[in-house]
Amino acid sequence: MKIAIASGKGGTGKTTFALALFLANSDRSVFLDCDVEEPNAHLFLKGIEKQKDVVQLLIPKVNADLCNQCGLCVKSCQFNALAMAGKAGVLVFNELCHSCGACTLICPTGAIQDVETPVGEISIYDLKGGAEFLSGRLKVGHSAAPAVIQAVKKHPSTTPYTHHIIDSPPGTSCSFVTSVSGADFVILVTEPTPFGLHDLKLAVEGVENLKLPYAVVVNRVREKDHLIKKYCAEKNIKILLELEEDRRVAEMYSKGGTLLEVLPDLKEKLNLLLSDLEDQVGANP
């Protein structure tokens, strides 16, 4: 079962919750840090890096001898990654390329060749007790985050595990869509603030468009009744868990500790939560 942990808003406790869910079930799951623009799970999991793979993308290279400077490739690029610089010919901005292949296809003289170019890397870590986790990292200055996320999700070392816990990037753009696509279940982590609600609505719209089953976890709850509860009741969205605002969690986080170290009783709850999701997904395949 693939479970993606996501949220519209950043800083709601997505990674905090995803790590706790993983650590409570590390005997049967692998953790995938797909927040490739700022991966941070390795700061908390403290594993030993045993393997590093390069993620490559096909990026155009222009043969100036064959190029007739017609400019069709520049016009075809939707990502503004190409420019026609007079006599200097076509310039390629690798870091803006999304590897769509349009320029190579449209070039009438065959002057463009696709060349494998590194855009990121994947680290595979061993953890105490035999568990593993993967962390994707986009190269600084590059924009092709989805390519790195896809490579993490498809990495061969994830195959032996029953459950994949996918820590998604914040927001609801391409990176979010790539992270949650193909998941059996999405958990949206939010907080009871107007911003939390606003961005939760965007994330809900996203997962509903993708037709993925989902539920909500509310973090940093201060009062029994709050605006997320009201919204979820209206929309008939299930709240899986509410975590109370607790200064000790923030203090532990700042030292690189995890939620379970502050709330050890949560382990059993998260164990059951995963098993419940398993039953639910199994019942509605």
Next chain:
Amino acid sequence: MPIIAFPSAGNDENAVLDLRFGRAKNFVLYNENTKTFSVVENTQNMQANQGAGIQSAQNILDNNASVLISGNCGPKAFRVLNAAQVQIFFAEAKPIIELLQDYQQGLLKKAESANTEGHWV
């Protein structure tokens, strides 16, 4: 004789220079041969997520300008303009007509490199 381009939100020589290059609304052009001003739109990248500076640089080249007088120029636009041997001069937000005089009197500083960071990184 070159064509000189000025990024601006306005349409003529009385308009003030727009300090933005990539997202400038228009380019006011001065043709040194005919001594006349004209304007071209630079709206192709209003909605672009990335590469607005590159597109603006392309627009400068497509209009045969060989001098750009701009408040700022980022690294990618600089690479395009430099490759095409467009000269870039930095200036303040003053009326274009005054900047043209400054340029003709050699008062503007020629750019040797980009003066801003890319907006992507």
